[in-house]
Structure formats: C-alpha cells, structure tokens
Amino acid sequence: MKIVVIGAGPAGLTATYQLAKHIGKEIESIDVFEANGYAGGMSTSLELWNQKVDLGPHRFFSNDETVNKLWLEIVENEYDMVKRLTRIYYNKKFFYYPLKPVNALKNLGAWEAVRCVASYIPQKIGLNRQDKDTFEGWVTQKFGKRLFNIFFKTYTEKLWGIPCDKLDADFAMQRIKKLSLSEAILSAISLIDNKKHKTLADEFAYPKYGTGYVYEQMRLKCEKMGAKIHLKTPVHRIQTEENKVKGISLADQVFVPADVVISSMPLSLMVAHLPDLPEPIRKKVAQLKYRNTILVYLNVNSDNLFPDQWIYIHDNQLQTGRITNFRNWLPTLYGNEKTSVLCMEYWCYDEDKLWQLSEKELIELACNELYQTGLVPKNIAIEQGKTIKLHRSYPVYFRNYKEILEPVQEYVNSIQNLYAIGRYGAYKYNNQDHSILMGIKVAENVLGIAQHNLWDINTDYDIYQEKTIITKTGLRKE
Ligand SMILES: Cc1cc2nc3c(=O)[nH]c(=O)nc-3n(C[C@H](O)[C@H](O)[C@H](O)COP(=O)(O)OP(=O)(O)OC[C@H]3O[C@@H](n4cnc5c(N)ncnc54)[C@H](O)[C@@H]3O)c2cc1C
Structure with missing residues (x-):
C-alpha cells in the first residue's frame, strides 16, 4: 500500500506513527503533506519572548488506556504533573471551577x-x-x-x-x-x-517543553521509521475514479498516486473538491460552519499575577472568553525569565469585524480588557503583544447539524480507501485525545485488523469516562 496522509496534527501524525511501524511489510510508503511549516497542528507550541507557549491552554486528558499508553510511549518521562486551578470570572468576581x-x-x-x-x-x-x-x-x-x-x-x-x-x-x-x-x-x-466527572479532574500530565513536544517527537519517530513528512505542502484535492481513491493533487497541480488517503484537512473543503460531487452533497457541505479563534499573547512585567492556568471569562462586558497564564503550567516553559506570558482568546466568524482587526487593534483591545478584569493591576506594564489567528478552529454544532453531516459522512464512506479523521477533518469537537484515538483506529482499519466506525469516536460520551489515567509515575488503572 502507498499511503498519503493530509495534515500533520495529532490525528494525522498518530495515524502515520501507527502505520509507519508496518513500512516494508504491508506498507510500501507513507507520505504526509502538511500545509504549515511545522507539525502539531493546533497542538503546536511556539517560542515567544524566550518562553514556551501553546495555542491557548492545552491540557491533555484521557481515560482511554490505548491513548494514554501511546502518549507515554512518545513523551517518555519528559512530563510533569500540573495541579489544575481554573476559575470563572463573572460579575467582577472569581468563582472556583469546580x-x-x-x-x-x-x-x-x-x-x-x-x-x-x-x-x-x-x-x-x-x-x-x-x-x-x-x-x-x-x-x-x-x-x-x-x-x-x-x-x-x-x-x-x-x-x-x-x-x-x-x-x-x-x-x-x-x-x-x-x-x-x-x-x-x-x-x-x-x-x-x-x-x-472528567471536567472536574484536578491534576493533569503536561510535557515539560509544551504540548507541541508530543507531536515534534512523533514527527521525528515517524521519519525514523521511514515516513516522509512534507511541510509547507498544502493538498489541493483528493483524486478519485469510480468511487475509489487514486491519489492527491498538491496546490501546484502535482499529482501524487496513493492506494489509501487519510485526510485531516477541513471536511467541508475536502469534500467540496472531490471530483463528480453530487449537487445535494455540495449543498450540504456548504452549510457546515467553523468558528475562528484569535489568540492575543501579552508579555506582562510580573512573575506573580494570579495562580490559575486559565480563567473562563463569562462577563458579557468583555469580549474575551478565556485567559491563559503560562507562568502557572511548568517552570520549564519560562526558565529564568521574570515576566508572565498571558494568552487572551477571542472567537468569531470570517465575516465578523473582530476577524478583520489589525494586530495593533487586537493588542489594544486585549490590554484594555485585561486591566478591566483586575487580574493585572494598572501599574504593571504590558511590555509586548503578538496575535495569532486560527482559521476554522471549532466545528459548530448548530441545532440539527447531524441532519447535514450524516449524508456527507455517508458520501465519504462510499469512496473506497478514503478516511476522514480529526477535529475539523471529521467535523468533531475533538480534544487531542480524541484525535489521537482517531489516528490509532484509522490505522487499524487501513491494516485490515478492525472495521471501526470512525465517525462514532467522540460521540459515545459515557464510554469516554473510562478507567486509566496518567500519573507522575506512569499509567494507573483506576
Ligand atoms: C484555543 C484552543 C484550545 C484548546 N485546548 C485544548 C485542551 O485544553 N486540550 C486538548 O486536548 N485539546 C485542546 N484543543 C484542541 C486541540 O488543539 C485539537 O483537538 C487537536 O490539535 C486536533 O488535532 P487534529 O490533528 O485533529 O487537527 P489539527 O491540530 O487542526 O491538525 C490538522 C492539520 O492539518 C493541516 N492541514 C489542513 N488543511 C490542509 C491541507 N489542505 N493540506 C495539508 N495540510 C492541511 C493543518 O495545517 C494542521 O496541521 C484546543 C484547541 C484550541 C484552538
């Protein structure tokens, strides 16, 4: 089998990692095409003002044994436990959550x-x-x-x-x-x-060098096993013939043949570009909606602002929805630096005014709102700011969205050897663990050792409350 994977986020990389173990046996080659210049997708980490930060808060948590085992296999002992403290800001007051x-x-x-x-x-x-x-x-x-x-x-x-x-x-x-x-x-x-109750878990495992460490390690391990990862190489469309995958076309029209394609690019774009798409399906995919995130990072001149990893902002006088304080994750993120890097999140659609604001305007808005919360006293300086815009970061579960989604899923199922996985790839409000699970399960389907219904992942909300967790000393069965 020649395999092509679209996207090197947690879902695409996990699938690659599991399948790369079979290169030279059932699998001839795996080529991963990633639009960004780095691996990890939305679970990447970056360096800002000499400190490590994630794209908003990224707490890894799973009760699923296979997911936790795989996470530990990659991270080994390069992680530590973080005692979770998160509060809700409402009506100028802070409520502990839970x-x-x-x-x-x-x-x-x-x-x-x-x-x-x-x-x-x-x-x-x-x-x-x-x-x-x-x-x-x-x-x-x-x-x-x-x-x-x-x-x-x-x-x-x-x-x-x-x-x-x-x-x-x-x-x-x-x-x-x-x-x-x-x-x-x-x-x-x-x-x-x-x-x-999952939402109340009070301690979580976190990689010493940020969430992106997991996927950077995964990328290296995949390459070591023989998978090829092509960064800065967006896929334009998947090519099919008589309902069977033939390969993919890159943005520069180059055709790459493949027996199997695993896609974690946005489901609506992937489907809209399929050849001979029936008109009713084209109309359905056009109705799927994604919400965007704007992250405004601020470098605040204090090493002791407030104790939470993140705070939910319920107050409707403020546009921001969540504030992360990376100073309260692990000391390995900030080293000897004396400032605190905060990240303020804003959510919007493409057509909203917020999405069009310049970096300068967004930083100004975030600084004003931050001072308004009282989390940073007015006499403490905000030294620098930076914005990152994440397009299509949340698939929207609008009322009755499944009536739109199900025919699209059926159509994708009808194309042999095409698999859609991931957060926007499968139109599922996934956390990392769900996308990792999708990667594990799609690999089993491709290898013919299982026939999982991948669309079911992250819908069985009760089973998700399962029984193993990562602790300081490794995996513990509850
Ligand atoms: C602000 C924020 C906070 C979050 N907090 C948490 C948290 O606390 N805990 C948690 O577990 N999860 C959290 N998440 C979710 C987590 O980031 C995602 O679940 C995870 O990254 C999804 O992985 P994925 O591989 O499915 O998708 P992605 O990470 O989106 O990866 C998809 C990849 O596909 C690539 N791609 C897209 N189109 C193309 C194309 N045409 N050609 C080639 N490549 C393409 C993209 O560049 C990307 O790298 C958060 C997300 C956000 C935005």
Whole structure:
C-alpha cells in the first residue's frame, strides 16, 4: 500500500506513527503533506519572548488506556504533573471551577444562591422543561434556569456566536457530562467521588517543553521509521475514479498516486473538491460552519499575577472568553525569565469585524480588557503583544447539524480507501485525545485488523469516562 496522509496534527501524525511501524511489510510508503511549516497542528507550541507557549491552554486528558499508553510511549518521562486551578470570572468576581460551596455562596450571595436552587426545583420535578436537544434545554434541566444564565449562557454564546437555543445539546453532553446541580453540590462537599466527572479532574500530565513536544517527537519517530513528512505542502484535492481513491493533487497541480488517503484537512473543503460531487452533497457541505479563534499573547512585567492556568471569562462586558497564564503550567516553559506570558482568546466568524482587526487593534483591545478584569493591576506594564489567528478552529454544532453531516459522512464512506479523521477533518469537537484515538483506529482499519466506525469516536460520551489515567509515575488503572 502507498499511503498519503493530509495534515500533520495529532490525528494525522498518530495515524502515520501507527502505520509507519508496518513500512516494508504491508506498507510500501507513507507520505504526509502538511500545509504549515511545522507539525502539531493546533497542538503546536511556539517560542515567544524566550518562553514556551501553546495555542491557548492545552491540557491533555484521557481515560482511554490505548491513548494514554501511546502518549507515554512518545513523551517518555519528559512530563510533569500540573495541579489544575481554573476559575470563572463573572460579575467582577472569581468563582472556583469546580465550584466550591463557600466561595460560590460568598460570591453569589445567600439570596441569589436560594434563587438558583429554587429555579432548579421545577426541572428536578419535571415542570417547565425545554427542548433538551438544544444546549439551553439540556443545561437548564441539569442546573436550572438561573445557573444556566450565570454560568453557561454568556460563555457559550461568546464561544459559538449563536444563541444557546440554536446550539445542539451534543456540545453540552460532550463537555459537561451528566453532572447535575444536586451532584455538583454533593461532589463539592465530598459526598460523592468527583473524579468520576472528567471536567472536574484536578491534576493533569503536561510535557515539560509544551504540548507541541508530543507531536515534534512523533514527527521525528515517524521519519525514523521511514515516513516522509512534507511541510509547507498544502493538498489541493483528493483524486478519485469510480468511487475509489487514486491519489492527491498538491496546490501546484502535482499529482501524487496513493492506494489509501487519510485526510485531516477541513471536511467541508475536502469534500467540496472531490471530483463528480453530487449537487445535494455540495449543498450540504456548504452549510457546515467553523468558528475562528484569535489568540492575543501579552508579555506582562510580573512573575506573580494570579495562580490559575486559565480563567473562563463569562462577563458579557468583555469580549474575551478565556485567559491563559503560562507562568502557572511548568517552570520549564519560562526558565529564568521574570515576566508572565498571558494568552487572551477571542472567537468569531470570517465575516465578523473582530476577524478583520489589525494586530495593533487586537493588542489594544486585549490590554484594555485585561486591566478591566483586575487580574493585572494598572501599574504593571504590558511590555509586548503578538496575535495569532486560527482559521476554522471549532466545528459548530448548530441545532440539527447531524441532519447535514450524516449524508456527507455517508458520501465519504462510499469512496473506497478514503478516511476522514480529526477535529475539523471529521467535523468533531475533538480534544487531542480524541484525535489521537482517531489516528490509532484509522490505522487499524487501513491494516485490515478492525472495521471501526470512525465517525462514532467522540460521540459515545459515557464510554469516554473510562478507567486509566496518567500519573507522575506512569499509567494507573483506576
Ligand atoms: C484555543 C484552543 C484550545 C484548546 N485546548 C485544548 C485542551 O485544553 N486540550 C486538548 O486536548 N485539546 C485542546 N484543543 C484542541 C486541540 O488543539 C485539537 O483537538 C487537536 O490539535 C486536533 O488535532 P487534529 O490533528 O485533529 O487537527 P489539527 O491540530 O487542526 O491538525 C490538522 C492539520 O492539518 C493541516 N492541514 C489542513 N488543511 C490542509 C491541507 N489542505 N493540506 C495539508 N495540510 C492541511 C493543518 O495545517 C494542521 O496541521 C484546543 C484547541 C484550541 C484552538
């Protein structure tokens, strides 16, 4: 088999890594084509002002044994544990996340807390239920209307740019799990085991030199096994004949023959460029939407600003949605430097004004908003700024998106030896671990040792709560 992989992010590289173990046996060659000049995709790290940073916060977490084993196989012992501290900024106050009862009560006030519980009771007993297939309906049933408005609505609408009743419940099911207000309260006062909820995990393994270290190592290992990784080489389209993969065309029209193509490029672009695409499918893919991220990095003249790895900004007076403080990950990121590199996240669509702003305007906006939060006192200087724009970073789970996506998936399935994986590659709101799992499973399909339905990965939200974790001393079964 001659294999072509499109994209050297976590999904494409994992597939390559697993398949490269078979070069010289079932596999003749693997060529990876990557548009960027580096590997890692959105999970890359970069050097800024003599410190290492990621593209926003990148906490690796999985309960899946095969994913964790592979991560350890690559990272070996070049990682350390980070004690997670994250808070929510709302109404000029900081709420611990997961919620701590005393802090939450103090910030909300006793009267507001009573109103929150009171608004939960009708949901608990089945009154006033909204459509639970929407994000708003799903969360309201779990937490009541008041808590939905305080802790979910503003952040979610900033992230997705659409009202919560137009957003599919899949996003909530994936990220919030089955936690309800009653469970949250019981877990907060330690009456139930809070470790069973992924979103509440309080410690995570992190590579000493940033998230990108994992994929840089993976790239080197793939090359050592004989895979060829072509950086700065975007793929224009996949070529097929009679519903069978023939190869790919690069942007400069060069044709590369292949028996198998594994694509992690945006699903809508990949499908839109397929030859002889039926018109109904072309119309469907045109409806898939992606949200963009703008990252504004600020170099702040202090080594002791606030203790969180990141803070969610729910306040609707501020446009930013999340602030990461890389000073609070691992000391190997900043070495002897005395400043703190912060990253402020903004989300928007291509047509939004924010996406058109210049670097100077974005840095100005971020500096003003940062001072407004009070996280950086006004007498502390922000010395430098830099912006990075990530196009198509979030596939949007708009209401009933599956009705659009499923025919597209079926069409891709109908083309022999074509596999779509990854975050925008499979139109799944993946974390690294999901994309790694897709890479592992697609390799098994290509080798003919399994027939996984790859579209199912990151939809089985309960199984995802599984039983092994990475600790300081390696993998531990729970
Ligand atoms: C702000 C932010 C915060 C995040 N936080 C976390 C977190 O805390 N924890 C976590 O686990 N995950 C997090 N993620 C998600 C994580 O970054 C992704 O899940 C992961 O990188 C997805 O891997 P992938 O290989 O599927 O896609 P990508 O990383 O997007 O890689 C796809 C690759 O394909 C390449 N490509 C695209 N088109 C072409 C083409 N035509 N030709 C050739 N190459 C092409 C791209 O350049 C890219 O390198 C975060 C993401 C963002 C944006």
